[in-house]
Amino acid sequence: MHVFVTGGTGQTGPAIVTELVGSGHQVTGLARSDASAARLEALGATPLRGSLEDTDVLASGASEADGVVHMANGGDFSDPASMTRREVTAINALGEALVRTGRPFLSTSGTLVLPAGRVSAEGDAPDPRSIGSLRIPGEQACLGFAEQGVRAVVVRLAPTVHGPRDHGFIPLLIARARATGVSAYVGDGANRWPAVHRLDAADLYRLALEKAPAGHVVHGVGESAVPFRSIAEKIGDELGLPVRSVSAEDAGEHFGNPIMAVVSAPTHLPPATTHGSCSTGRRTTPPCSTTSERATTSTPDPDQRARHVQPRCRPPTGLAELSRRGPGRPELLRLYRQIGNIIRSRQQAEGWGGGPG
Numbered sequence: 001m002h003v004f005v006t007g008g009t010g011q012t013g014p015a016i017v018t019e020l021v022g023s024g025h026q027v028t029g030l031a032r033s034d035a036s037a038a039r040l041e042a043l044g045a046t047p048l049r050g051s052l053e054d055t056d057v058l059a060s061g062a063s064e065a066d067g068v069v070h071m072a073n074g075g076d077f078s079d080p081a082s083m084t085r086r087e088v089t090a091i092n093a094l095g096e097a098l099v100r101t102g103r104p105f106l107s108t109s110g111t112l113v114l115p116a117g118r119v120s121a122e123g124d125a126p127d128p129r130s131i132g133s134l135r136i137p138g139e140q141a142c143l144g145f146a147e148q149g150v151r152a153v154v155v156r157l158a159p160t161v162h163g164p165r166d167h168g169f170i171p172l173l174i175a176r177a178r179a180t181g182v183s184a185y186v187g188d189g190a191n192r193w194p195a196v197h198r199l200d201a202a203d204l205y206r207l208a209l210e211k212a213p214a215g216h217v218v219h220g221v222g223e224s225a226v227p228f229r230s231i232a233e234k235i236g237d238e239l240g241l242p243v244r245s246v247s248a249e250d251a252g253e254h255f256g257n258p259i260m261a262v263v264s265a266p267t268h269l270p271p272a273t274t275h276g277s278c279s280t281g282r283r284t285t286p287p288c289s290t291t292s293e294r295a296t297t298s299t300p301d302p303d304q305r306a307r308h309v310q311p312r313c314r315p316p317t318g319l320a321e322l323s324r325r326g327p328g329r330p331e332l333l334r335l336y337r338q339i340g341n342i343i344r345s346r347q348q349a350e351g352w353g354g355g356p357g
């Protein structure tokens with residue numbers, strides 16, 4: 001299959017390009033800079049110059065391919081509405097080029113669109129109050145093409161995609177532990193994160209591209225319930241730092257980042273399970289309780305779901321209250337603005353940033 005890939009040069013994208021090329025597919029990748037074009041060529045793909053804003057390029061890349069994998073995402077968190085608009089515009093440009101072709105169109109979202117505090121399955125509706133809610137319009141735009149003769153599929157990645165070039169939540173936790181001298185968890189740290197290795201995510205994208213039915217949502221989750229405390233313990237272990245609990249009220253200050261504080265806080269506290277190190281053969285994963293080797297669905301065990309429903313939160317105030325009930329829309333926009341400002345000031349201080357656009 002000839003596949004048009006956007007975001008093939010990010011953290012997860014190169015694993016997907018490599019997986020597709022290695023499985024005999026031909027890949028054309030969107031490249032918005034010389035460096036990105038060179039990276040794609042090194043991976044065995046053909047670059048197509050353009051950015052997410054070039055809807056004509058997106059449309060021509062999609063119409064000349066037998067299938068599309070849309071991974072690219074970026075922009076200014078301090079203007080979340082424009083990020084969402086931009087994402088929907090790009091998805092519409094890609095999807096419209098595939099109408100009535102029956103071709104596969106995979107678009108990327110995240111499991112952070114789901115309600116916090118309970119086990120979620122792929123059939124669950126996204127929660128407009130969730131921290132990832134800015135991805136919901138993109139999901140809906142993609143899935144809308146399932147009714148127009150496109151094999152449209154949404155892939156929701158776990159908030160932690162581990163592997164080389166990880167620049168997500170775990171590196172932020174590590175950086176914070178180094179800066180503060182403490183590896184922290186919030187409350188009793190029994191809240192859980194899903195995670196996936198990028199190679200497992202790559203397998204999932206290829207399988208979904210080849211086989212997933214139109215209108216399906218698949219979860220890129222390899223480790224479905226990693227207790228936050230075990231992540232903090234592993235970081236403390238590796239860095240030789242003490243591991244401590246911080247209160248939800250102090251989490252914002254400790255993590256130095258409002259989004260980080262919200263996603264780290266025990267929205268609801270399921271019972272803790274065993275902590276230990278999990279190895280999945282070709283990759284080592286963070287300490288976790290239960291794990292499956294492959295990135296597949298996160299369909300819950302019904303007994304587990306029953307065990308997880310009872311929240312055990314402390315009396316909430318401020319951030320603790322926010323993390324208990326989930327942020328509302330205005331609070332969410334304020335959080336995104338704050339994180340946008342943090343990212344901008346780090347960019348200025350450290351002299352880094354994305355490519356053009």
Ligand SMILES: NC(=O)c1ccc[n+]([C@@H]2O[C@H](COP(=O)([O-])OP(=O)(O)OC[C@H]3O[C@@H](n4cnc5c(N)ncnc54)[C@H](OP(=O)(O)O)[C@@H]3O)[C@@H](O)[C@H]2O)c1
Pocket residue numbers: 006007008009010011012013030031032033036050051052053071072073074075108109110111157158159160161168169354355356357
């Ligand atoms: N990594 C995670 O932990 C994680 C978790 C959940 C969901 N996701 C989602 O998975 C997808 C891939 O994430 P990632 O972490 O692998 O990506 P990433 O490392 O953040 O890289 C972003 C990718 O998008 C491209 N891109 C950004 N803005 C663009 C623009 N205006 N025009 C063209 N290309 C543009 C970048 O191209 P350049 O190389 O040219 O900069 C790069 O290939 C995203 O949708 C992300 O939200 C990721």
